[in-house]
Amino acid sequence: MSGYTRKDLKKDKFAEEVKHGYEFLTEHRGQAKLYGGIAAIVIAIGAGSYFYIHYQAEVREEKLAEAIRIDGAAFGPTPTQPGTLHYATIEEKEQARAKAFGELVTKYRGSQEGAIAAFYLASDVADKGDMAGAEKRYKDILDSAPVEYASMARMSLAKIYETEGKTADAEKLLRYAMDHPTISVSKERATIQLALLIGKTNPDAARKLLEPLRTSRTPVSRAAVQALGDIQNVGK
Numbered sequence: 001m002s003g004y005t006r007k008d009l010k011k012d013k014f015a016e017e018v019k020h021g022y023e024f025l026t027e028h029r030g031q032a033k034l035y036g037g038i039a040a041i042v043i044a045i046g047a048g049s050y051f052y053i054h055y056q057a058e059v060r061e062e063k064l065a066e067a068i069r070i071d072g073a074a075f076g077p078t079p080t081q082p083g084t085l086h087y088a089t090i091e092e093k094e095q096a097r098a099k100a101f102g103e104l105v106t107k108y109r110g111s112q113e114g115a116i117a118a119f120y121l122a123s124d125v126a127d128k129g130d131m132a133g134a135e136k137r138y139k140d141i142l143d144s145a146p147v148e149y150a151s152m153a154r155m156s157l158a159k160i161y162e163t164e165g166k167t168a169d170a171e172k173l174l175r176y177a178m179d180h181p182t183i184s185v186s187k188e189r190a191t192i193q194l195a196l197l198i199g200k201t202n203p204d205a206a207r208k209l210l211e212p213l214r215t216s217r218t219p220v221s222r223a224a225v226q227a228l229g230d231i232q233n234v235g236k
Contacts, residue, residue, distance in 0.1 A: 060104070060108050060111055060113035060114075061113060063103070063104055063113065064104060064113040064116060064117060066100060067100035067101050067117060069085055070093070070096050070097045070100050071097055071101075071120065072085075073086060073087055073093055073096075074086050074087070075087040075088065075090050075093045076088075076089075076090075098121070098124075101117040101118075101121050102117075102121065104117035105117045105118045105121060109140075109144050110144045110145065110146075112145075112146055112149065114144075114145070115144075115145035115146065115149035115150075115153075118140065118141045118145070119141065119149075119152070119153075119156075121137055122134050122137035122138050122156065125137065126160065131160055131163055131164050134156075134160050135160045135161070135164070138153045138156050138157040138160060139153075139157060141153035142154055142157060147182055148183055148184040151177060151180075151182040151185040152184050152185060154173050154176065154185070155174075155177060155185055155189075155190070155193065158170040158173040158177075158197070159193075162197055167198075167201075170197055171194065171197060174190050174193055174197060175194065177189075177190035178190040178191055178194065188213055188220045188223075188224075189223075191209050191213065192210065192213070192220075192223050192224060194209060195207075195209040195210045195227055195231065196227055196231070199230070199231035203231050206227075206231050207228060207231065210227055211228075
C-alpha cells in the first residue's frame with residue numbers, strides 16, 4: 001500500500017502559517033488615537049488575539065518537533081553521544097511516541113500540527129494491518145484538517161478503501177480530488193491514482209484518463225507512462 005511515510009511527513013513544508021494583523025496595528029497607531037477609545041479597544045483586542053494565536057502556533061510547533069524527535073530516537077544500549085534522545089527499549093520509545101502524537105491529535109485537532117501527528121498515527125495502524133483503524137483516522141483528518149492535509153488524507157483513504165475492496169468509495173474520493181486539486185494533490189496525481197484503480201476492471205477507461213497526460217510536463221508524463229504499463233500488465 002502506498003501512502004505518506006514518516007520521512008515524507010518530516011519533509012512536508014507546503015503549509016505555512018499565514019500572519020496578518022500586526023502590520024495593520026503598527027501602521028495605524030495614529031488612527032487609534034484619532035478615532036478615540038472604542039477604536040483603540042478594538043485594535044487592542046485584535047492585537048491581543050494576534051499575539052495569542054501566534055503564541056499558540058509556536059506551542060504547537062514545539063510539541064510537534066518534540067514528537068518527531070521521539071520518533072527518531074534511538075533505543076537499546078546507551079548511546080555514546082551525549083544529549084542524544086534514547087530509550088532503553090523499543091516498547092518504551094513507542095509508548096512515548098504514541099503519547100506525544102496522541103496529545104497533539106487530541107488537543108490540536110483541526111490544526112496543521114494536529115493533522116501531521118494524525119498522519120503519523122494513521123500510518124502506524126495501517127502498517128500493522130488495521131485497515132479499519134487507519135480508515136477512521138484518515139476520515140478524521142479529512143473532516144477536520146486544513147485543506148492541504150485533508151486532500152492528502154483523501155488520497156490515503158482511497159488507498160485504504162482499495163485495500164478493503166471498497167472500489168466505488170475509493171473512486172468517488174479520487175474523482176473528487178480530480179475536480180478539486182490542491183497544492184499537495186494535483187489533478188494529474190489524482191487522475192493517475194484513479195486510472196490505476198479502475199484499470200483492474202476497466203482498462204480502456206483507465207487508458208483514456210492517462211493518454212492526455214503522456215504529453216504533459218515531464219514528471220507527470222513519466223508517471224502516466226508507468227501507469228499505462230502497469231495497466232497493460234494487469235492479468236498477465
